[in-house]
Amino acid sequence: MSAKIQDFKVSVERLVNSTNVFDQARDVFAITGFDMGEFTEKFSLEIERELEKLKIELQEPLPEDETECSRKREVAVTAVLDHIEGALVRVHRMYNVPELEVRASYDKVKPHIKHVVLVVGNVADKHPILVELLIFTAITAICPEGWILRPALRLLGFGPTGPVKGLAAAWAQRFFFRRAIPAKSWFSMLQRAGMTEPNRWRKIKILLDKLFG
Structure with missing residues (x-):
């Protein structure tokens, strides 16, 4: 374990x-006066559209057999990552960022996203009690x-704001990890970890080190 x-x-x-790898795009946006909040809003809308497609594409739940x-x-993770890539390309196109540049940057991030999700999923299969902590830590x-x-x-x-019924994070948690994390438990973890204070990631790393060595 x-x-x-x-x-x-x-x-x-x-x-x-x-x-x-995305810092260059952020710097370009800052220089040209683009609003990052606007970018995030547009990207969020694209993600919502992809969610509706994925709900149809991934209707069948994961099998009980561990290997399968x-x-x-x-x-399924690969399919979701492909949908995310399409959304990224479309939004960056609105800001005249070349498609090849976006895909090249995303290719450097995609394997790491995939591995994190698969590791959490594998832990969820054997130790579901740890899933909440791992998701919280990753976020x-x-x-x-x-x-x-x-x-x-x-x-x-x-999802950084905690899952709510019907939202993308809750849907994905049910699909990939077999359960959605109750919102109240997120709030208690936030409070215990002192998430309103700075250096919150350092605190979580300390917590993980104490729990797992």
Whole structure:
């Protein structure tokens, strides 16, 4: 079990580090006066459209057999990542960012996103009690740095505002991890971790180290 947790920690850190490929786009937006809030809003709308497609595409739940479940989960994660890529390309096109540039940047991030989701899914199959902590940890680490991915990660079960019935994060959690995390439990974890204070990721890393070594 400790090996899986270590794999998760390393994977999240690699994902966070890989998101710097989008810093150039952020700098361009800042120079040209583009509103990042506007970009995020447009991207969120595209993600909502992709969610409706995915609800149709991924109607069949993951099988109970562990091996088959892992295989189909990986296929489903790949499908979601492809939908996210399409949404990213469309939104960047509105800002005249070349498609090849967007896809090249996303290609550097995509494997790390995939690995994090698959690791959490594998843990969920054997130790569902840990899923909430892992999702919470990933959100805490990724969202401050991976600004451009925040709306997209909801499609994979990582929603920073806590899942609500019908929202993308709740749907994805039920599909990939077999359960949606109750909103109240998110609020209690936020409170315990002191999420209103700075250096919140450092606190979560300390918590993981104490729990899993």
